[in-house]
Amino acid sequence: MAAPEVASASELDARDPLAHFAAEFHHPVDAAGRKAVYLCGHSLGLQPKAAAAYVSQDLAEWQRLGVLGHTQGTRAGARPWIGYHEHAARGLAALAGASEIEVVAMNSLTINLHLMMVSFFRPAGPRNCVLIEKSAFPSDRYAVLSQLGFHGLDARHLIEVAPRPGEHVLRSEDIMATLEREGPRLALVLWPGVQYLSGQLFDLGAITAAAQAAGAVVGLDLAHAIGNVPLELHDWNADFAVWCSYKYLNAGPGAIGGCFVHARHAQRPDLPRFAGWWGHDKARRFEMGPDFHPIPGAEGWQVSNPPVLSAAPLLASLELFGRAGLARLREKSVQLTAFMQRSIQSRLGGAVEIITPLDAAQRGSQLSVRLALPSQAARRCHERLTAAGVIGDWREPDTLRFAPIALYNSFRDVAAAVDALAAAVEA
Numbered sequence: 001m002a003a004p005e006v007a008s009a010s011e012l013d014a015r016d017p018l019a020h021f022a023a024e025f026h027h028p029v030d031a032a033g034r035k036a037v038y039l040c041g042h043s044l045g046l047q048p049k050a051a052a053a054y055v056s057q058d059l060a061e062w063q064r065l066g067v068l069g070h071t072q073g074t075r076a077g078a079r080p081w082i083g084y085h086e087h088a089a090r091g092l093a094a095l096a097g098a099s100e101i102e103v104v105a106m107n108s109l110t111i112n113l114h115l116m117m118v119s120f121f122r123p124a125g126p127r128n129c130v131l132i133e134k135s136a137f138p139s140d141r142y143a144v145l146s147q148l149g150f151h152g153l154d155a156r157h158l159i160e161v162a163p164r165p166g167e168h169v170l171r172s173e174d175i176m177a178t179l180e181r182e183g184p185r186l187a188l189v190l191w192p193g194v195q196y197l198s199g200q201l202f203d204l205g206a207i208t209a210a211a212q213a214a215g216a217v218v219g220l221d222l223a224h225a226i227g228n229v230p231l232e233l234h235d236w237n238a239d240f241a242v243w244c245s246y247k248y249l250n251a252g253p254g255a256i257g258g259c260f261v262h263a264r265h266a267q268r269p270d271l272p273r274f275a276g277w278w279g280h281d282k283a284r285r286f287e288m289g290p291d292f293h294p295i296p297g298a299e300g301w302q303v304s305n306p307p308v309l310s311a312a313p314l315l316a317s318l319e320l321f322g323r324a325g326l327a328r329l330r331e332k333s334v335q336l337t338a339f340m341q342r343s344i345q346s347r348l349g350g351a352v353e354i355i356t357p358l359d360a361a362q363r364g365s366q367l368s369v370r371l372a373l374p375s376q377a378a379r380r381c382h383e384r385l386t387a388a389g390v391i392g393d394w395r396e397p398d399t400l401r402f403a404p405i406a407l408y409n410s411f412r413d414v415a416a417a418v419d420a421l422a423a424a425v426e427a
């Protein structure tokens with residue numbers, strides 16, 4: 001007889017208006033050719049089937065046209081490479097809650113973070129510190145520390161907010177109290193949308209408002225938020241934001257990243273920046289003149305011409321987001337993750353601890369699970385899961401992360417993953 005979760009999973013799948021989108025993706029298979037249960041979109045999203053066509057079209061244009069492909073196309077709907085990144089603007093703006101002038105697809109996340117900090121981290125007098133969260137993704141920490149060093153400052157100018165002892169997520173009141181206490185010292189607050197390890201989703205509107213009221217500039221790392229949860233970057237008034245596109249945006253390993261710069265900074269040629277010719281006034285770019293005139297808006301922070309072949313899959317994925325709609329995706333995502341939470345709690349009870357907030361408003365798709373086992377044994381559970389065809393991931397010393405993705409996962413995927421987790425823990 002089917003386990004109770006599986007029966008209700010089938011019912012939920014039958015009622016899911018977005019179920020057909022799963023067929024738009026390639027799902028990994030195991031050595032025996034069985035479809036894996038892929039719950040790792042928080043790390044690398046699955047490949048949209050249309051991605052290969054997008055990439056081959058650009059390869060074909062290169063084959064047929066050589067350099068002329070920058071300005072011409074040989075087929076209907078061709079995307080001349082000169083303005084390639086512009087094709088992503090509408091889709092990214094919709095996901096970011098921004099206007100097109102506020103977003104740009106470029107580089108990778110950490111590079112974009114550096115470019116943004118060059119412009120927006122301007123330590124002056126006693127206002128010379130950066131606030132981050134204690135478990136910030138290491139690359140962000142390294143980037144901030146190196147920017148501090150660049151200004152002749154050091155780790156003493158890095159202020160961190162940590163969860164309380166014995167807790168895994170940050171309390172809003174602690175974030176707000178730190179902003180108030182440290183306000184006069186803060187030049188920049190760099191905050192994640194969704195915390196990569198715990199899966200905690202922050203109230204970015206409230207944090208941005210409090211940080212700006214304290215006199216700080218606000219930058220956001222949306223690696224785990226864009227395409228996962230609705231964002232309103234313009235209305236929240238963030239100064240800048242950066243993201244990668246290989247997680248929830250399904251654009252492939254090392255894909256082109258993205259950046260948001262609020263419209264109020266669009267006409268600020270005075271801001272210091274590390275410039276390059278792709279950020280220069282489009283109308284005058286090929287005059288090859290000596291002086292730099294930035295394009296108004298986020299595009300003005302581009303440095304080099306866009307990597308067409310790594311941007312093509314992003315266009316394929318954005319087309320799917322456009323069709324599905326982020327509001328509907330979020331609705332399904334909340335149900336999927338709640339279903340996973342309930343299934344884990346009922347099947348595994350005290351054998352696991354879910355460290356992600358249990359309130360749907362404080363999390364995205366991801367659930368982070370700690371097993372009540374010594375680290376080695378917990379790690380073996382992860383290996384057993386992988387061998388059973390359930391792909392999540394492992395973060396030292398004891399955390400398993402799973403993200404059921406509304407675009408391509410089903411409730412039955414979740415039920416199968418929880419069955420496999422229960423079997424791995426029992427073994």
Ligand SMILES: Cc1ncc(COP(=O)(O)O)c(C=O)c1O
Pocket residue numbers: 108109110111137139140192196221223224244257
């Ligand atoms: C939260 C966060 N920040 C930064 C990065 C670094 O991204 P990149 O290698 O694209 O610079 C990652 C990568 O997974 C991440 O999860």
